[in-house]
Structures are given as C-alpha cells and as structure tokens.
Amino acid sequence: MRTMLEAHGIVNRFGAQTVHNGLDMQVYEGEIFGIVGGTGAGKTVLLRTLLGLQRPEAGSVRFLGRDPHSLSPAELTALKASYGVTFQQGALFTSLNLKQNVQLPMLEHLRLPARALDELAVLKVCLVGLPPDAADKYPAQLSGGMVKRGALARALALDPILLFLDEPTSGLDPIGAAAFDELLLYLQKQLQLTVVMITHDLDSIFRTCNRVGVIVDGHMISDTLDGIMHNPHPWIRAYFQGERARQRRRPHGA
Amino acid sequence: MAEPTGSASPAIADRNGRPRLHRTRHDHSVDPFLSAQRDAAQLRVALCGHWRAAHFDDIESALNSLELTGVRRATIESGAAEMDLAGAWLLREFMRRADQAGVEVGFAGADPPMLRLLSRCLAGEAPDETREVHWIAPATAVEEAVEDIGRRTVHGVRDARVALRFLGEVTLGLGRILLHPSRLRPISIARHIYDTGITAVPIVALIAFLISVILAYLGEGELRQYGATILVVDLVTIGVLRELGVLLTAIILAGRSGSAFAAEIGAMQLNEEVDALETIGVDPVEALVVPRLLGLTIALPLLTLVADLIGLAGGGVLCHVLLDMPTAQYLHRAQGAIASTTFWVGIIKAPIFAGLIAMAGCFNGMCVRESSRELGRRTTLAVVQAIFCVILADALFAVLFLRLNI
Numbered sequence: 111m112r113t114m115l116e117a118h119g120i121v122n123r124f125g126a127q128t129v130h131n132g133l134d135m136q137v138y139e140g141e142i143f144g145i146v147g148g149t150g151a152g153k154t155v156l157l158r159t160l161l162g163l164q165r166p167e168a169g170s171v172r173f174l175g176r177d178p179h180s181l182s183p184a185e186l187t188a189l190k191a192s193y194g195v196t197f198q199q200g201a202l203f204t205s206l207n208l209k210q211n212v213q214l215p216m217l218e219h220l221r222l223p224a225r226a227l228d229e230l231a232v233l234k235v236c237l238v239g240l241p242p243d244a245a246d247k248y249p250a251q252l253s254g255g256m257v258k259r260g261a262l263a264r265a266l267a268l269d270p271i272l273l274f275l276d277e278p279t280s281g282l283d284p285i286g287a288a289a290f291d292e293l294l295l296y297l298q299k300q301l302q303l304t305v306v307m308i309t310h311d312l313d314s315i316f317r318t319c320n321r322v323g324v325i326v327d328g329h330m331i332s333d334t335l336d337g338i339m340h341n342p343h344p345w346i347r348a349y350f351q352g353e354r355a356r357q358r359r360r361p362h363g364a
Numbered sequence: 365m366a367e368p369t370g371s372a373s374p375a376i377a378d379r380n381g382r383p384r385l386h387r388t389r390h391d392h393s394v395d396p397f398l399s400a401q402r403d404a405a406q407l408r409v410a411l412c413g414h415w416r417a418a419h420f421d422d423i424e425s426a427l428n429s430l431e432l433t434g435v436r437r438a439t440i441e442s443g444a445a446e447m448d449l450a451g452a453w454l455l456r457e458f459m460r461r462a463d464q465a466g467v468e469v470g471f472a473g474a475d476p477p478m479l480r481l482l483s484r485c486l487a488g489e490a491p492d493e494t495r496e497v498h499w500i501a502p503a504t505a506v507e508e509a510v511e512d513i514g515r516r517t518v519h520g521v522r523d524a525r526v527a528l529r530f531l532g533e534v535t536l537g538l539g540r541i542l543l544h545p546s547r548l549r550p551i552s553i554a555r556h557i558y559d560t561g562i563t564a565v566p567i568v569a570l571i572a573f574l575i576s577v578i579l580a581y582l583g584e585g586e587l588r589q590y591g592a593t594i595l596v597v598d599l600v601t602i603g604v605l606r607e608l609g610v611l612l613t614a615i616i617l618a619g620r621s622g623s624a625f626a627a628e629i630g631a632m633q634l635n636e637e638v639d640a641l642e643t644i645g646v647d648p649v650e651a652l653v654v655p656r657l658l659g660l661t662i663a664l665p666l667l668t669l670v671a672d673l674i675g676l677a678g679g680g681v682l683c684h685v686l687l688d689m690p691t692a693q694y695l696h697r698a699q700g701a702i703a704s705t706t707f708w709v710g711i712i713k714a715p716i717f718a719g720l721i722a723m724a725g726c727f728n729g730m731c732v733r734e735s736s737r738e739l740g741r742r743t744t745l746a747v748v749q750a751i752f753c754v755i756l757a758d759a760l761f762a763v764l765f766l767r768l769n770i
Contacts, residue, residue: 191418204634204734204737205737205738216417220418222417226450229453229486230450233449233486236485237449237485248734248735250733268417269416269450301449
C-alpha cells in the first residue's frame with residue numbers, strides 16, 4: 111500500500127506549551143484516517159501543519175514522498191490542486207454563491223470553457239447530495255448541514271486524490287451526521303479518495319474510519335480501529351471504552 | 365501533478381494485456397488520450413492516459429479531431445483511461461455530439477464508473493427542468509429600467525426607515541442612561557476615548573501644523589501685494605480656530621474612527637456576536653453604540669483643542685520665519701484678531717460632528733449582513749456618509765453664525 115501522506119518528528123510549541131513533541135503519522139492510499147484527541151491536544155494545529163499553513167519547529171511533512179518545502183512554486187501549486195480541504199466552519203466565501211465557491215479553485219487552476227465550468231460546478235453540488243438549485247444560493251442562505259456539504263463540494267472541485275476534513279459532522283444532528291458519513295463513504299469509493307478526518311464523533315469514527323490516530327502527550331498512536339480499541343493507554347481507553355463509546359458500538363456489533 | 369504515475373500503469377496493465385496505443389492500418393489519430401481505429405462505418409475509440417481536468421483542452425481537441433461523417437457505429441473502450449469527473453464530462457459531450465450526428469455509440473466492456481456517477485448525478489438528482497428555472501425569460505431594456513427604479517425606490521424607503529429606527533433606538537438608549545446613570549459603561553467609554561482620541565493626537569497635531577503652514581504661505585503671497593502681510597496672523601488664527609481646526613479633525617476621525625466603528629460592529633454582526641448580546645439580554649445599542657458615541661463626543665472636542673493649539677503655534681513659527689515677526693508681536697496681533705467667540709464658534713461644532721461620525725459608523729456596522737463584501741461596502745459608506753454629513757453640517761453652521769452675526 112502506498113503512503114499518501116507522512117509526517118515525521120513534528121514539533122509545535124506555543125510559548126512554553128509543547129503541543130506536538132516529535133509526532134509521527136502515516137496515511138496510506140485509499141483509507142479513511144481519523145485523527146482523534148482531547149481538546150487542546152493539537153488536532154487543528156496538526157492539520158494546519160500538514161497543509162503547510164503553519165511551519166513546525168521541527169519535523170517534516172511529505173506528500174507521496176515529496177517535501178512541499180523542496181518543491182518549486184509551480185509544483186507546489188500542482189500539489190495544492192491534488193488535495194481538498196474543508197474547514198470546521200465551512201469557510202465558504204460569503205460574498206460568492208455556492209456555484210462560484212466551487213468554481214473558484216477551478217478558475218484558479220484550470221482553463222475550462224464557461225459551459226464546462228458551469229455544469230461541472232453544478233455537478234459537484236449534486237455530487238455532495240445538494241439539490242441543484244442550492245448552487246445559486248449564498249452561504250448565508252444555506253443551513254448548517256448544507257454549508258458542510260457545500261464546503262465538501264468546493265474541496266472536491268479539482269477532483270483531488272486526498273481530502274482533509276476538519277470536524278465534518280460537528281454541529282450536525284445525528285441524522286444529518288449519519289447521512290454525511292454515508293456520503294463520505296460513497297464519495298471515497300466512487301472517487302477513490304484518501305481521506306484524513308479530524309473528528310470527535312464516535313459514530314463517525316466507527317462507521318467510516320479504517321485507521322485512527324490518537325494524539326496523546328504530543329505523540330500520535332495510530333492503529334486500526336480494532337487495535338486502537340484494545341490499546342492500554344488510559345486516555346485512549348477512556349475515549350473508546352467509555353460509556354458513550356460502548357453504547358454506540360453495540361448497534362454495529364463491534 | 366501528484367498524478368500517481370507509479371500506480372496508474374499497473375492498473376492499466378492488468379485490465380487487458382495489450383498495449384495501450386495500437387497503431388493499425390486505418391488510424392486517424394494517436395495521442396496520449398485516445399487512439400481511434402476506423403473500419404468503414406465502424407469507429408473504435410480506445411481511451412487511455414489521464415483524463416483529468418488538468419488536460420481538459422488537449423482531451424477536448426483530441427475528441428474534436430475525431431471524424432464522425434460516415435460513421436454508423438462507434439465503440440468506446442475506456443478501460444485504460446484514468447478518468448475524473450471533468451474527463452467524464454468531456455466523454456459525455458462527445459457521446460452527445462456523436463448521437464446528434466446519428467452515430468450509434470456503445471461501450472466495449474463496462475462504461476467508465478465516473479461517467480456512470482456523472483450521469484446519475486445529472487439525470488437523477490438534477491432533471492433538466494429544475495435547471496431551466498434560473499433562465500427566466502430575459503427582461504427587455506425598458507422592463508429592466510422600470511424594475512431598477514422600483515428596486516432603488518423600495519430600497520431607499522427601507523433604508524430610510526431603518527436609519528430612522530436606529531436613530532430612535534440610540535435616542536432611547538441615551539435616555540435610559542440619563543434616567544439610570546448606573547447603566548453607563550465607563551470602562552468601555554474610556555477605551556473608545558483612548559482609541560479614537562489619544563492615539564489620534566500625533567496625526568491630528570501634524571495635520572493642524574501643516575494646515576497652518578499652507579494658510580500662512582497662501583496668505584503671505586496674496587497679502588504682500590497689498591502691503592498687508594500682518595493680516596496673515598488674522599488669516600491663520602481665525603481660519604484655524606473657526607473652521608479648519610475642527611473640520612480637519614472631524615474628517616480625520618471620520619476616516620480613522622468612523623471606519624473602525626463600522627468594521628468592528630460589522631465583523632461582530634457577521635460572527636453573530638450582536639445576536640449573542642441580544643440573547644444574553646444586553647441591548648446592543650446600549651453596549652456597542654452608546655459608548656462609541658459618547659467616547660467620540662468627548663474625544664473630538666479635546667482633539668480640536670489640540671489642533672487649535674498646534675495650528676496657532678504653527679502660525680507663530682511661520683510668521684517668525686516668513687515675516688521675521690517676533691513671537692510677542694504675533695501673540696499681540698492674534699489677540700486683536702480673534703473675538704471672544706472665535707474659539708467657541710469652532711469648538712461648539714466638535715460634539716455635533718462627533719455625533720454624526722459615530723452614528724454613521726455604528727449604523728453602517730449594524731447594517732452589515734451575510735457577507736464580507738457587505739462589510740467592506742458598509743465601511744466605505746460609513747466614511748463617505750460621515751464626511752458628507754460633517755461638511756454639510758459645517759455649511760449649515762456657517763449660515764447660522766452669519767445670521768447670528770457671530
């Protein structure tokens with residue numbers, strides 16, 4: 111199995127507080143990798159580091175074996191076109207409607223005729239399970255769940271091979287969250303995506319993730335879902351063996 | 365990029381054992397994306413390579429170069445192509461073109477999964493009639509003009525009502541504070557005095573000095589022709605105290621603080637912080653608008669005082685340099701030039717201007733809805749309205765004082 115994304119020895123500090131202390135992680139092609147951790151464990155900081163939005167004090171990130179910092183500007187642009195990101199609050203551009211939001215990365219990276227641009231944007235909107243007339247709405251006119259899906263449509267605009275999701279189901283009702291999980295599994299299968307997902311949602315983890323990485327004490331412990339369930343680390347035990355987790359596992363027979 | 369060339373080739377090889385590009389007698393085209401083979405009325409197209417959005421133009425021209433005249437049946441073989449949705453869209457376009465040309469199109473083997481996904485999305489969830497809704501019959505020029513006038517009128521009336529309502533709310537808020545002084549927020553007011561007043565002292569002082577320089581130079585050039593250069597002192601002192609000190613300070617604050625008010629409150633609106641205040645039971649007008657209004661009303665007269673002093677001092681320096689006038693003579697002449705009312709006529713305008721600037725800034729901030737573009741538009745509008753109102757009020761004051769013979 112090819113390694114899609116890897117990080118080695120990541121160190122991030124804010125003043126005296128060390129968030130990551132030599133963190134290692136690997137994401138393999140075609141899997142859904144969940145990142146879990148307590149509040150303040152540095153999940154979002156890790157995501158920002160992986161995306162190059164924040165430079166770590168030490169350590170390196172590699173996409174398909176290549177360090178983004180060693181790439182030429184053109185190669186870096188091409189690398190960015192190969193992954194899509196959704197942010198926690200959606201981060202849709204409020205002054206653009208959904209279609210224009212989806213078209214923005216296309217206009218930036220591709221040269222497409224107007225008709226293809228229009229149809230492909232509406233197609234992406236349909237792909238994430240929104241009605242086509244949602245394409246003409248502005249973010250302020252969309253519900254919370256629709257914003258999440260709209261953000262996913264924008265992340266898929268360039269047909270990426272790698273998808274980063276920051277708490278995609280937070281703020282959704284259980285039905286909406288479950289539907290989002292199914293959507294993610296469907297898209298992952300259809301578009302052969304590799305997904306890196308930060309989440310707090312135990313349902314989501316049990317339903318979608320192939321492997322889970324838990325950030326504890328500045329390091330990452332990653333394993334398959336079964337493996338992580340039997341990990342002796344106290345925090346991981348509390349997280350996955352807690353009452354809430356046990357109740358949720360039952361219906362899936364895990 | 366990040367095109368996994370390494371993994372693509374095995375995937376292609378194991379589908380069918382033959383080479384990706386096969387040249388034959390009747391080849392029409394061989395290129396990285398497809399190879400076509402023509403046998404009388406039969407066209408066989410084998411797709412290969414990366415059918416991805418990045419190569420959109422090349423794939424499109426490759427498809428367009430396929431000759432369809434005289435073809436009755438076309439068979440597409442897609443197993444070797446790695447396709448994304450943009451590629452599938454192009455293939456669908458080609459199939460549609462072929463269909464219109466009367467060609468029977470079919471797949472050898474399975475159709476590409478991306479095409480299936482695309483068709484399902486476009487057909488199942490986006491039937492054509494739902495998309496047509498957005499192309500309502502285009503309006504004629506006359507209809508458009510009428511609609512535009514109507515829309516502007518409705519918006520104008522609505523904006524006026526909103527502004528009036530805002531004015532009322534602020535008045536009520538001020539009234540409540542007057543009745544219950546405990547609701548005053550002194551810390552917040554102090555912060556706004558600091559932000560709008562104290563931090564603005566350097567720029568106000570600098571501009572007041574430069575204005576007195578401009579006045580002195582201008583006056584010296586003109587008045588020298590009449591041998592009345594001593595009147596430069598009158599020009600500078602009366603000009604600065606009556607008009608320019610307060611007017612320029614107000615304009616600086618309109619640009620500096622009016623925009624800050626609009627942007628701060630507008631960003632809070634976008635972030636739903638204003639709604640949060642309301643639900644907590646705090647009146648946003650009382651918490652956000654009144655402290656800014658009072659803060660600026662205190663800061664602007666004080667800044668005007670600074671501007672007046674620096675302007676007069678600058679006039680003294682300039683008279684010394686330009687006219688060789690001793691400072692004592694400048695002061696004596698200045699005392700003769702200004703009436704007891706001159707200073708008050710200027711400074712009395714300051715709180716009024718402050719009110720106009722704060723109201724324009726806060727009102728536009730409160731009006732921000734939905735988008736970051738709206739924030740920018742409202743901030744601009746706040747500054748424009750503030751400066752316009754200040755200058756309009758100054759003109760009215762000029763007429764008023766003339767009538768009152770001050």
